[in-house]
Amino acid sequence: MTDASGRAIREGVERRALAVLAVATAALLLVVFYYPVGTVFVESVVVDGVVTLGVFAELLRDPFYFGEFARLFAGENPLSVGRDLLGSDRRLGIVGFTAYQAALSTVASVALGVPAAYLLVRFEFRGRRTLRSLTILPFVLPSIMVAVGFVATFGRSGTLNTALAAVGLGPVELLFTLEAIVIAHAFYNAPLVARVTTAAWESVDARTVETARSLGASPFRAFRDVVAPQIYPAVLMGAALTFVFTFGTFPIVLALGGFQLATVEVFVYRLVRQLHYAEAAALAVVELVISLSILLAYLRYEARHAVRSRGARTLPRRPLLPPAPTLREVLPRVGLSAYVLVAAVVFVSPILSMVLASVTGGDGALTLDHYRFLVDRQRTGAAFQVRPWPAIRNSLAFAVGSLLVALPMGVVVAVLTTRRYRGRKLVDAVTMAPLAVSGIIVGLGLLRGLVFGVEIGGWRIAVAGSIAIVAAHAAAGYPFVVRTVAPGLEGLDRSLVESARALGASRARVLLDVELPLVWPGVVAGAAFAFAISIGEFSATVVLATGTDAYTMPVAIERFIGRRLGPATAMGVVLLVVTSVSFVVIDRLGGESDGL
Known part of the structure; x- marks a missing residue:
């Protein structure tokens, strides 16, 4: 292969790199977010292999969930329902x-x-x-x-x-x-x-x-x-x-x-x-x-x-x-x-x-007994008990894994949503949807889908709970990368990009050599957010970690708080220190940013 042909191939790859990254990001978003959410929707309308709205009908007519409004869905007179809603003994229901x-x-x-x-x-x-x-x-x-x-x-x-x-x-x-x-x-x-x-x-x-x-x-x-x-x-x-x-x-x-x-x-x-x-x-x-x-x-x-x-x-x-x-x-x-x-x-x-x-005991005196409890639990705790070090280790490992997924996803989405093209607002809305969807829904979808397994072509594909947790954390964290990187890209002097393009640089090369270095503080701030959000995420994690040893620090705190407040506060301080140090260390690498 000659130098000219090699250079031509390299330039061709660079020209298509952004498009390939966009497709890869869309596929990843589909797997870690839209597929789980879609799984939850399918679970609600497909029962025992039959498509039905019966579960929704039962929910809407159940006063436990909808209170007095359930009578409306059951066909009662709206005036009668409205009169009871104004009464002092009205029922609101869970919703x-x-x-x-x-x-x-x-x-x-x-x-x-x-x-x-x-x-x-x-x-x-x-x-x-x-x-x-x-x-x-x-x-x-x-x-x-x-x-x-x-x-x-x-x-x-x-x-x-x-x-x-x-x-x-x-x-x-x-x-x-x-x-x-x-x-x-x-x-x-x-x-x-x-x-x-x-x-x-x-x-x-x-x-x-x-x-x-x-x-x-x-x-x-x-x-x-x-x-x-x-x-x-x-x-x-x-x-x-x-x-x-x-x-x-x-x-x-x-x-x-x-x-x-x-x-x-x-x-x-x-x-x-x-x-x-x-x-x-x-x-x-x-x-x-x-x-x-x-x-x-x-x-x-x-x-x-x-x-x-x-x-x-x-x-x-x-x-x-x-x-x-x-x-x-x-x-x-x-x-x-x-x-x-x-x-x-x-x-x-x-x-x-x-x-x-x-650091306070039951008698109000200063003590380190709660921290000693965590140390003793780590040394002598039974296999089924929550121990501090696995919780810390899992939190850090999941945070690193989700950062490796969320950061490139967020940067690519930020690039796509700051370009001038038809349908940009739709792309922005689709990619920012995780901000409006709770972690419980994503966790439930991942549990019922990828964790329990999916049949494709006669093969059953299933992932471990830890991988699903990383996916849920990445879905929660990457929108914050977008919100910190996108403002910097929007504010760049477009003449710099145009000059680099006029000198023959590909779109991907301009992004790597011109744009990202100029918005690097925003990239690092987004990384800090993604890392910290992963460490503190609870909703999806508690669903996916149930019955496993993939528990994190927030899950450990929830299990401690139901029994003894002292160890829960000690574990909370550990979580506060780990989160703060992680956020500061990552943020210091790139300076300040005015994003989000």
Whole structure:
């Protein structure tokens, strides 16, 4: 083979490399996400080899799941049903209660998130940038670890009741209540609302506000008529995402509410453990339809009402502590002080309480007994018992495996969704669907499909539970790689790409030599997210790890918390350290990024 022919083959491969990567990514997405979700749908409509909607019909007419609305599906008079819904003894059912707690969680998250956005956008103070960066915490901290922190804070002997007893006040019973679940959900989702609202608020052009003020508008009217219409879509986006996330809640409700405050997701898990797969699949499909309907309704609203500003000059920030504040300046700051106090209880105390509980004995004295318990369990624990080192080892191994899958998938999808071509929005929606689908659904689909085995051409193909866990983690993590890499690719100077192409570089060579080096911080940040999300993933893992030794740190915490809080908090601290160190180490390799 001559040099010229070899070069021609190499150039041909490079020209087609991106297309090949796109096809490979689509096939992988089909295997790790769409096939499992499709399996759940098939399980819900195919029973004993017969296509039927009977399982859905039974669900819809069952008051246990749909409360008073089940009577509507059974054909009763809507007026009679509506009258009973307004009564004090109305029944919501599992689906109704799930929507109710999601609505309350959404209100609480918006109520905590919007003031945080106001604080970050309108005031300048030391640590503002750090505080803004901390709004990324919901995407890093494992939910089961946060649940342990809330148990340590709001439990009968938790830090809250200890503090109240110190000042002579009685105990507060919050654990295993709806209020505890709502507060825990606000911990996760208020920073999300704050982040998206802050981004929208910072894009408001200060010149439009100045124009309104020059025409005689009061500060309130300028805000109502100019600023508010531009931040409403962001607030609604945060609310819609919060509702979807809390409607599909699982670890927090399982730890803080148990089955007495069970949501749809908890019952799907319970049905899976009881081997009622058809009913579990049908209930999961109902949950998926409701979640996607909420997101679709929001996207339709955004398409009609979103306001976008180009070349905007951001609103000026005022000092949080002016040297000589007037009464008009003091009042908002008093309100912000009260907000900071509430936010400290909601956002800071659970983590600190978990750390404190891990080194505190039953008599309130400092001790390392809980950590010694973990060491003893590792040395002498029976084969069927959860041990710390296998949990840590499995978590790290699964995280590395999912990173190797999620990172190239995310980069390829980011490239595809930042190119100008017909159907790009459809590709973006299809590839971002994992954000709206719960881990329980993906885990159930992988369990019933690839883990149990698939018949293809007379051959039965099955994968180990550990491989399925890596697939589920990759499906959960790669959208975050996309959201950190895509903004950098969108903002690149296209003349650099065009110059490289004019000099004869193939599309793949331009991507490798020009584009990715310029957005490398975003790539590394995406890798950090994918790694941390895998370490903390619980929903799919607990389904796929049941009855196996493939348990992870979050699964170990869930099993400990049902027996002894002390070891659960110690394991939570270990998880916190491993997650934080992993995130920091990976993130340090590539610098900072403003993605997500």
